[in-house]
Amino acid sequence: MPDQLLYAMEVALNGLMAGVMYSLVALGFVLIFKASGIFNYAQGVMALFAAMTLVGIQNGQVPFSHMINAALGTDIHHFGWSVPALAAIALTVVVMVGLAWAVNRFVFRHLVNQEPIILFMATIGLAYFLEGVADLMWGSEIKTLDVGLPQGINDWVDTATFDLFGYGFFIDNLDIVATVIAGLLVAGLVMFSQYTKQGRALRAVADDHQAALSVGISLNFIWVLVWSIAGFVALVAGIMWGAKSGVQFSLSLIALKALPVLMLGGFTSIPGAIVGGLIIGVGEKLFEFCFGNGQCFGGIIDLGGATETWFAYVLALGFLVFRPQGLFGEKIIERV
Amino acid sequence: MTKHRPLAAAALCAATLAGPAMAELVIPDLSYRTGPYAAGGIPFSDGYQDYFTLLNERDGGIGGEPIRLIECETGYNTEKGVECYESTKGEGALVYQPLSTGITYQLIPKTAADGIPLHTMGYGRTSASNGEVFNNVFNYPANYWDAASVAINHLLEQNGGSLEGKTIALLYHNSAYGKEPIRTLEELSEKHGFTLTTLAVEPPGQEQKSQWLQIRRERPDYVIMWGWGVMNQAAIQEAANVRYPMDQFIGNWWAGAEHDVAPAGAAADGYLSLNMNTINPEAPIFDEIRTNVIDKGKGAGDGSNVGNVLYTRGMYAAMLAAEAIAKAQEIHGVTEITAAQMRDGMEALEMTNARMEELGAPEIGPEFSISCQNHGGSGEGLVQRWNAADGVFEPVTGFIAPDNEVIDALIAEDSAAYAAESGIEPGCAE
Numbered sequence: 001m002p003d004q005l006l007y008a009m010e011v012a013l014n015g016l017m018a019g020v021m022y023s024l025v026a027l028g029f030v031l032i033f034k035a036s037g038i039f040n041y042a043q044g045v046m047a048l049f050a051a052m053t054l055v056g057i058q059n060g061q062v063p064f065s066h067m068i069n070a071a072l073g074t075d076i077h078h079f080g081w082s083v084p085a086l087a088a089i090a091l092t093v094v095v096m097v098g099l100a101w102a103v104n105r106f107v108f109r110h111l112v113n114q115e116p117i118i119l120f121m122a123t124i125g126l127a128y129f130l131e132g133v134a135d136l137m138w139g140s141e142i143k144t145l146d147v148g149l150p151q152g153i154n155d156w157v158d159t160a161t162f163d164l165f166g167y168g169f170f171i172d173n174l175d176i177v178a179t180v181i182a183g184l185l186v187a188g189l190v191m192f193s194q195y196t197k198q199g200r201a202l203r204a205v206a207d208d209h210q211a212a213l214s215v216g217i218s219l220n221f222i223w224v225l226v227w228s229i230a231g232f233v234a235l236v237a238g239i240m241w242g243a244k245s246g247v248q249f250s251l252s253l254i255a256l257k258a259l260p261v262l263m264l265g266g267f268t269s270i271p272g273a274i275v276g277g278l279i280i281g282v283g284e285k286l287f288e289f290c291f292g293n294g295q296c297f298g299g300i301i302d303l304g305g306a307t308e309t310w311f312a313y314v315l316a317l318g319f320l321v322f323r324p325q326g327l328f329g330e331k332i333i334e335r336v
Numbered sequence: 337m338t339k340h341r342p343l344a345a346a347a348l349c350a351a352t353l354a355g356p357a358m359a360e361l362v363i364p365d366l367s368y369r370t371g372p373y374a375a376g377g378i379p380f381s382d383g384y385q386d387y388f389t390l391l392n393e394r395d396g397g398i399g400g401e402p403i404r405l406i407e408c409e410t411g412y413n414t415e416k417g418v419e420c421y422e423s424t425k426g427e428g429a430l431v432y433q434p435l436s437t438g439i440t441y442q443l444i445p446k447t448a449a450d451g452i453p454l455h456t457m458g459y460g461r462t463s464a465s466n467g468e469v470f471n472n473v474f475n476y477p478a479n480y481w482d483a484a485s486v487a488i489n490h491l492l493e494q495n496g497g498s499l500e501g502k503t504i505a506l507l508y509h510n511s512a513y514g515k516e517p518i519r520t521l522e523e524l525s526e527k528h529g530f531t532l533t534t535l536a537v538e539p540p541g542q543e544q545k546s547q548w549l550q551i552r553r554e555r556p557d558y559v560i561m562w563g564w565g566v567m568n569q570a571a572i573q574e575a576a577n578v579r580y581p582m583d584q585f586i587g588n589w590w591a592g593a594e595h596d597v598a599p600a601g602a603a604a605d606g607y608l609s610l611n612m613n614t615i616n617p618e619a620p621i622f623d624e625i626r627t628n629v630i631d632k633g634k635g636a637g638d639g640s641n642v643g644n645v646l647y648t649r650g651m652y653a654a655m656l657a658a659e660a661i662a663k664a665q666e667i668h669g670v671t672e673i674t675a676a677q678m679r680d681g682m683e684a685l686e687m688t689n690a691r692m693e694e695l696g697a698p699e700i701g702p703e704f705s706i707s708c709q710n711h712g713g714s715g716e717g718l719v720q721r722w723n724a725a726d727g728v729f730e731p732v733t734g735f736i737a738p739d740n741e742v743i744d745a746l747i748a749e750d751s752a753a754y755a756a757e758s759g760i761e762p763g764c765a766e
Contacts, residue, residue: 140369246566246569305510
């Protein structure tokens with residue numbers, strides 16, 4: 001097999017893996033949009049907040065220690081204990097549920113029936129608020145996230161592909177774990193929405209919240225529930241991305257990677273978030289390989305690299321033109 | 337008229353009570369403690385501020401004049417940086433250190449018009465080293481092109497003086513900052529016969545899979561990184577993932593701080609980076625800072641950064657500014673100096689080993705002297721290696737000189753182009 005083809009296969013495989021990482025972020029957007037029609041600008045910051053909270057709890061860090069020390073003249077930073085990873089994850093989920101309750105109690109409960117643009121603006125405010133609170137709670141230094149996830153080249157894939165093609169493919173162990181977790185997450189979400197009472201209530205609210213209210217479904221409860229699930233998804237995304245490059249402010253910018261995925265997959269479809277992520281992941285990586293680095297067609301087009309973000313948005317824009325609701329989104333029909 | 341009488345009386349009273357205005361040396365600190373680059377901005381700003389606070393606490397300022405620091409948050413955002421400049425320049429600012437190449441490019445014409453010096457230490461516009469074109473800009477002790485050349489000179493030394501047939505990849509932040517060394521490296525590749533590959537990383541740089549797959553395929557002999565922020569941490573982790581040897585991976589001096597290597601843990605052991613100053617947490621100056629600033633609760637931070645890479649660099653930047661202030665006071669025979677006099681002080685700055693030792697920071701930087709023609713210093717840099725077990729960067733080399741034959745020609749060419757497009761008649765400031 002020609003070398004370039006093998007390289008392209010490796011790139012495509014890694015693109016699929018990268019796409020899963022994008023999907024993890026996109027899922028949080030989809031859940032909230034589907035249930036409440038809110039485009040949650042704060043989803044990326046929620047991932048940052050969740051990851052910072054996880055590391056803070058794990059390391060026994062005292063939240064708001066800088067403020068406490070400044071106000072009381074003390075010098076406390078740590079409780080002196082560390083919390084095992086699983087327990088820290090569980091405690092972080094509790095914090096995210098608390099955040100979901102607070103967001104609904106103090107923000108969205110007061111904005112029921114407002115225009116979507118008002119709700120969107122509220123999430124922008126929420127994003128900046130959360131960003132500041134995360135800084136105050138846990139500090140702005142880069143934190144190392146260690147929940148025992150494997151990283152580095154997968155030797156089995158390397159050896160197997162070498163035996164097969166004479167060239168060993170690189171696949172990151174972390175990406176494999178992310179794929180498995182994303183699969184479980186989607187399966188769990190689908191089962192939850194199909195087979196549980198709360199899940200059916202959530203779907204009812206998503207279809208028509210006024211009709212859902214009329215049959216006794218609590219809108220407040222459903223919104224807290226869906227924001228809690230989105231908080232959990234944000235935690236998963238925060239763990240995966242935080243393990244790659246440390247937990248730091250840039251984590252909130254991963255939302256930018258999710259936007260083209262949403263545009264392509266549709267804002268209301270969980271499978272759309274996954275398929276959209278995969279298409280964006282493979283598309284951007286192959287485009288970078290072929291035209292960003294001039295590796296295809298004798299290098300006739302070499303754009304000098306760094307095309308991935310650009311291409312992802314161009315691809316999404318192309319889909320928007322021909323299918324505005326995205327691949328799996330609900331068709332928008334306005335009757336006059 | 338009557339209704340204004342109480343106001344006038346209050347104003348008169350306030351003026352009488354205030355007495356004569358106290359002379360101050362105003363130093364704005366355009367810092368970034370928030371945003372994606374805060375991890376680098378915080379220690380630098382802490383070091384910058386703590387040194388001036390030390391001078392206030394220990395010596396009563398410089399030449400008897402107290403220093404007034406004005407911190408302004410830029411978030412590493414060029415627009416905010418310019419706003420910070422505009423809002424602080426009227427306070428009597430003596431020198432700006434924006435710690436951002438983007439902000440620097442915007443401030444170059446503004447500071448020239450306002451007559452305020454700009455110190456861009458190891459960043460900014462490289463050709464600003466030519467003081468005859470950039471009268472108000474100083475980038476000592478070294479600039480980006482020096483850094484690229486120092487890296488190549490180190491590799492030359494490692495390879496018996498020849499890089500013929502070697503391949504070197506430049507992994508760079510796809511921004512004005514990241515593109516700075518390309519021209520120099522192209523010149524050096526022609527001169528030394530190595531093949532240069534450039535790999536752009538889209539900012540902020542969390543996703544670098546494509547670039548590292550290419551590095552894994554092509555296995556360049558060396559990778560030089562021009563990164564900042566999350567790009568550094570992601571790149572070091574990806575290098576470990578594809579098992580690229582850390583001793584063949586060299587970051588520039590903005591890609592070689594403790595927080596850059598920490599997320600990769602033990603896998604980052606042996607990672608190399610350049611530095612424009614030495615790291616010595618045991619230097620007497622840090623004891624002075626701990627005693628006179630941190631322990632008194634007057635530190636800009638909580639003191640946990642004292643002595644680390646970027647804290648040291650920020651402190652060194654403040655030290656160079658303080659030395660220039662003292663020089664300006666000496667030249668003009670006054671203690672309360674103006675921005676124009678500060679410029680003169682910077683242009684007459686001389687850093688010797690004896691002076692650095694006297695300041696409690698022996699050999700913190702190279703020896704250099706500034707002149708009207710040379711605003712860039714000696715251009716020397718060193719190579720340091722990350723020791724993951726001990727959690728410290730250790731020097732691998734002493735200060736290495738750049739290839740001035742190549743650099744000077746590039747600086748002359750670029751500064752001449754700037755002078756032509758800006759209508760500047762090159763010459764020393766009067």
